Amino acid sequence: MPLSPASDLTLPGDAALRAAIDAWQDGLARERRMAPNTVEAYARDLRQFLVHLDGRQGTPTIAGLVALKPRDVRGFMAARRADGVGGRSLMRGLAGVRSFARHLEREGHSSVAALGAVRSPKVERRLPRPLPVPAARAITTADLRAGEDRAPWILARDAAVLALLYGAGLRISEALGLTRRDAPVPGVDAVTVRGKGDKARMVPILPVVAQAVADYLAACPHDLTPEGPLFVGAKGGVLSPRVIQYAVASLRGALGLPASATPHALRHSFATHLLARRGELRAIQELLGHASLSTTQLYTQIDAARLMSAFDAAHPRAARRASP
Structure with missing residues (x-):
């Protein structure tokens, strides 16, 4: 299944950010060999985060992500909670955002320190449900x-x-x-x-x-x-x-x-x-x-x-x- 480039999505962000997202998606698929569905899920999670930032701070940029404060990330988490998103889905969403942040750091940008300063939500691991x-x-x-x-x-x-x-x-x-x-x-x-x-x-x-x-x-x-x-x-x-x-x-x-x-x-x-x-x-x-x-x-x-x-x-x- 071909991946949708960031330029094809309704995705807020300047040209440099979109190019970075395209390179990140390509790396997930080619280097880390993630399944296409997983890559798409990560991209959706990142999009939700950027849409949230766009509504509060204006068009997201790489520099803007680097400058984020922990309260900005907590605000995103609170907004998702208010929309009825559970802890497990929220934890997965943060994993996608953090993956992109690591990509930015590998490419020579500063780290998005705010993401490391916020704890992931605690989630009880579901027990598997076998059949008789x-x-x-x-x-x-x-x-x-x-x-x-x-x-x-x-x-x-x-x-x-x-x-x-x-x-x-x-x-x-x-x-x-x-x-x-x-x-x-x-x-x-x-x-x-x-x-x-x-x-x-x-x-x-x-x-x-x-x-x-x-x-x-x-x-x-x-x-x-x-x-x-x-x-x-x-x-x-x-x-x-x-x-x-x-x-x-x-x-x-x-x-x-x-x-x-x-x-x-x-x-x-x-x-x-x-x-x-x-x-x-x-x-x-x-x-x-x-x-x-x-x-x-x-x-x-x-x-x-x-x-x-x-x-x-x-x-x-x-x-x-x-x-x-």
Whole structure:
């Protein structure tokens, strides 16, 4: 997806600032290898900040950004809060602005000290919401959708994608990024995927997952080229993640699952169910491609919460404590 240059956006700022923004966006995409959607999100966050400054101080400039005071940044945060923006979104927005400020400093401009003087809003980390084991298994087979008015190969395709999310812990972008040449079919024990930051990792493939991919390939009516995508849409083009999201929404209704049952919840389920079976945390971190162990450790909190729930439900003293 091509990036929109700053000159094409309704973006306040002089010519020098816009040129700096274009160079920053290009660096995020080319040097840091951020996904186009992430680059666009950072650019939107910066735009919101500049629009705020434009309404209070006039046309933003690089010199104006360098001269900002902490109260200017706090004023932006207060305005966003007043618009109903939550702490998590506000923290991400500041990350985009700070990224641009670092770019300016690397290019020889002074630092935007005001951004470093203001603390990011505190945000509680959300616990992943995994699916129960029976539901996760049901979602990754084509049987539950057999009555739908859909071509059998499409049902097999969706089941194969979902099997990779639950059986291998892939992100949906990683599953849809696989090529036909790298298809994890029976006889293939592992597959290399590229995750965030274009980092490669090797993921083991279970026989049941490999068979799901093989079933899809056997049914697929399109001629898949070795370097082309493994999973294709109805007309043979690139498969949109939204198609898989719609498929899960249909299955969610059939199984009576909450709205939190999404394709990404299958990846959460992969980690949680491994941990429940005494999977080693470092190994799970490598399988998921987490840069930090602290991200993987969120799953230990889920396990602890489940243990406490079982304690409260079953322990005699807990039962008496709950009685009036």
